[in-house]
Amino acid sequence: MIEIARIQAWAFRSPTKRPVATSFGVMHDRPAVLIRVEDRDGVFGWGEAFANWPAAGAEHRVRLLQMDIAQLVLNKPAATPAEFFHQLADQTRIRAVQCGEVGPFSQVLAGLDIAIWDLAARRAGLPLRKFIRQDAADQVPAYASGIQINAAAEILPAARMAGHQRFKVKVGFNMPTDIALVHDVQTDLSGEETLACDANQAWNLEQACAFVDGVAGLPLHWLEEPMPVFTDRTKWQELARQSSIPLAGGENIIGVPEFGKAIDAGHLSVVQPDVAKWGGITGCLAVAQQALRAGRRYCPHFLGAGIGLVASAELLAGVGGDGQLEVDFNANPLRTMFLDGEKEPIIRGAWQCSDKPGLGVEALPNDITQFQTLHVDLC
Structure with missing residues (x-):
């Protein structure tokens, strides 16, 4: 059984000398939303939610997790990562449709799902693959x-x-x-x-x-x-x-x-x-x-x-x-x-591929804090 006792999330933005151009728009910095979950035994897992678009997306995704989704995860047991995912998808579907933000909700759920799979694989002592x-x-x-x-x-x-x-x-x-x-x-x-x-x-x-x-x-x-x-x-x-x-x-x-x-x-x-x-x-x-x-x-x-x-x-x-x-x-x-x-x-x-358990990520790199724009810690 998996029971999440703590969720942390960060928004980061890294300047870029060469903007990333696509046919529909240009990225003038490199954003990221990173998520860490931890169970009651202290086992943790890392995930990432899409934040490339819109330009204000990274901080929005962190706030969405903080204010709309975290309470659906914390202290709610599930047998497997997949059970967590399907429960959350069902619980947030009306919210996502109500505000016309199916994409952002899907992205936050994706980041949480990656983190919970990482936690489960780490607890099993196996690389995720x-x-x-x-x-x-x-x-x-x-x-x-x-x-x-x-x-x-x-x-x-x-x-x-x-x-x-x-x-x-x-x-x-x-x-x-x-x-x-x-x-x-x-x-x-x-x-x-x-x-x-x-x-x-x-x-x-x-x-x-x-x-x-x-x-x-x-x-x-x-x-x-x-x-x-x-x-x-x-x-x-x-x-x-x-x-x-x-x-x-x-x-x-x-x-x-x-x-x-x-x-x-x-x-x-x-x-x-x-x-x-x-x-x-x-x-x-x-x-x-x-x-x-x-x-x-x-x-x-x-x-x-x-x-x-x-x-x-x-x-x-x-x-x-x-x-x-x-x-x-x-x-x-x-x-x-x-x-x-x-x-x-x-x-x-x-x-x-790495032979380390889960995704092989233990902690955020020390130098990454220079790019941090937002951090929330929820338990």
């Missing part, structure tokens, strides 16, 4: 992400030096320029290297088809979110029929039923839920298993701080399959401070 599946691998394929296409020529050499062999570039800014630069990047890749593209929901069907036509013949690994998640499913299916490039998506889908509809519709070859955005370990594990059963690839989406990245790696290893771990290659101390040597453990294109 081994807690999920006893024979989980100790490394997973990874790729360097968050690379704006205009900066790819500068960034890819550094990503190679860091051990990466797979890359994903952000497109959706200017169609002719994007297409020309994708051709240039692909031409410069070696035989073992791969390239994927992420449009961040930039286009309608006609524009997405134009991009697909413009990069025809290139062996792109996948095309991620070419259209908004709310685009009619028949248009997604039409694009999938016209595209020789596998389509990817999932970071903006909420709920196992909605993922099930997308998987059954057949247009997504690569399914990408985000552990910090919806579902935590509980929800994303269910979706990953569903995707694998349907013959799809599970590749977790993630663009945040270090705890969520490690959770994504452990979940991917625990699930198995031929998925790849997304590793943001933009500078972000809120990510690298949590990693030994302050760099990602990438060797020959693979993330090396």
